[in-house]
Amino acid sequence: MGTELARAVVNGILGGGIYALMAVGLTLIFGVLDIINIAQGVMVVLGAYLSYALSVHLHLDLFLGLLITVPAMFVIGVIIQLAFIRPLHGSERTSMSLLASYAVAIVIEGALYLFFGPNYVTLNASYVTSSFGLFGFQLPFIDLYGFAMAVVLVAGLYLLLYRTRFGRSVRATMQDRTAAMLIGVDVNRVAALTYGIGVAVTAAGGMIFGASGGGFNPNSGYDLISRLLAIIILAGLGSIGGALVASVFMLTVESVVDIWQPNWSVAVFYAALVIVLLVRPTGLFGRQAARAQ
C-alpha cells in the first residue's frame, strides 16, 4: 500500500512536470492573445508524431530530434497565428477564435490520420524500456529525463518572460493590450511569437507524452486538451505559476485515485474543476479581470 502510494505520488509529480510544460504554453497563449487554443491538444500529438517520424525514418535519438521538432512546431504555430487567428476581430472574436482553433485541430487530426493511420504507436528508445528502482518500485528512465527536461524548459520560459525585454513586452501585453501598444510594444509581433512559443513547447511535451504513455493515435488530442483546459482554468486563466501548481496537483490526485478506481481517475480532473469553480469562479490563482464579459 505504502509502495503503491509512493509510486502514485512520484508518477503524479513527474507527469505533472510534463503537463506543466504544455499547460504553460496554453495559458501563455491565452494571456497574450485572449483566446483558448483548442488545437493545443492535437499539436502535442503532432509533436509526438514528428518525433516518431524522425526516430523511425532517420533513426534520430528522441531528445536530439527535439532540436528539429521544436523549431518546426514554432514555425507552424506562427503560421497558424498569422493565417487564422490574427484576421479575427470584432465583438465575436472570443467565440470565433475558439471555432478557428477547433477547426485547425480537426484539420491537423485528419492530416495525421491520413499520414499515420489510426493505429496506436509508441516512441521507442533504450531509456523508454529500461527502468531503475526507487522506493521499492521500478521507474522508467524516460519519465525522469522527461521531467528534468520539463523543469529546464519551464525555467527557460520563466527567464524569457521575467528577465528579457521580449518577456517584458509579453507581460505588458498580458496586463493591458492597449496600454502596451501605447508605450510602443509591437503587440502583433508579440502575439505571433507567443503563439509560436506556446505551440513549440508542445513538441517537447509531445515527445515525452508519446514515449511514456501507453501509445497514441491522432485521436489522443481530445483527452489531452480537455485535461489541459481543466488545469489552466483551475489555475486561473493566464496564471503561469498557477499552471505549474495545478498540473502537479491534478496529476498527483489522478494517479492516487487511479489506485482505487482506475475508471474514474480521469473524471476526478473535471470534478475537481467544477468544485473549485463553484467556490472560486476565477480559479485558484486567477485575476478578477478574467471574469469580465
Next chain:
Amino acid sequence: MRALSPRGAFPVIALAAAVVFPLVFTNQSVNSVAFQTLIFVVAASAWNLFSGFSGYIALGHAVFFGTAAYAAGLAAEHLQITGGAEFALLPLGAAAAAVVAVPFGLIALRVRRHTFVVITIAIFFIFQLAASDLNSITNGTSGLNAPFLLWDPITFDQRFFYFALAAAVATIALVWLIKGSRFGLQLRAIRDDEDRAASLGVRAMPVKLTAFVISGAITGLAGVLWFFFIGQVQPSTGFDPLFDLTIALMAFLGGLGTVSGPVLGALIIAPAQQYLTITFSNSYLSQILLGALFLAVVLFVPRGLIPTVADRGSDWLERRRSSRAGRDVDVEMPASAREPA
C-alpha cells in the same frame, strides 16, 4: 385578399417544399440524409436559442443529446416498451435533458466567456466518461438499443422525416416567438452587457438558466428521435464532441442570434457533411475538408450568411435609391437653375 409579402411567403414555401420532399425524392438514402439534416436544424436552432441570444457559447450540448437518448433507451428497456409505443418516451427524454440542464446551468452560468466554454466542455467529458464507465447502468461502450420498429423499410425514413419536420417547425416557431418576446429581449440585453442588464432589473441568472434548460430540452428531443432512427446509442455517438462543434458552426455560418441563420447553416452543413462522408470512402479526407470549411466560414463570413447578405442587400437598395435620387436631381437641376435668383 392581400398578397403575402416575400418575407412572409418564404417560410410557407419552404415548409410546403419540406412537406412534399419525401414524396418527390423517394430514395431511402436521400430521406435518411434529409432526416439527419432536420435533426441538426432542431439542434442548431435550440443551441442558438441559448448561445446565440445570450452570447454564452456552450460547447457541451451533446450532454443533452446523449442523456435524452440514454434515458429513453433505459426507460424502454426497464418498462419493456416495444415498437411504436416508444414515441411516448419523447417527452421523457426531453424532461431528462431538462433535469440535467438545471444543475449544469447553475454551475456553468456562474462564469463567463472562455471559462464558461471550458466548463461546458469539462462537464461534457464527465458525461461521456460516465456513459462509458457506469457499466451496470449504461452498458459501457456497447451502449443501448432502441426498441425495434416493425415498420415497412420503404416508409421508415419517410415517417421519421415527418417526425423530425414537426420538431423542426415547432422549434423554429418557438425561437421566433422567444426572439420577439420580453424574455428574448432580456437575453439579448445580457449578451450585450450583462452587468448593465442586471443593473436595469434583468434577473440575469433565472433568465439565462431558463433559456439553457429550454435549449437543453429541445436538444434532448432531437437526441431521442435520432436514437430511435439509428436504433442504438454508444458513448462515442451519443456524447460526440464533434456534435457540440457542428451545431455551433451551423449557427455561426447562418448567423448567430437570427431565427433563420441556424436553419440555413444546418441545411448547408449537414448534407455537405453526409455527402463528403459518402463520396470519399476516406473519412479522413472529408474530416480535413470539413475543418477547412469551418476555417473558411470563420475567416470569410464571420458574422454569418444571413446578416452579411442582409447588409449587402440593404447597401444595394440604398445605393439604388441614392443613384435614382441623384438622377432625379440631374433632371430637376435645370428647372431649379431656371428659378429666379
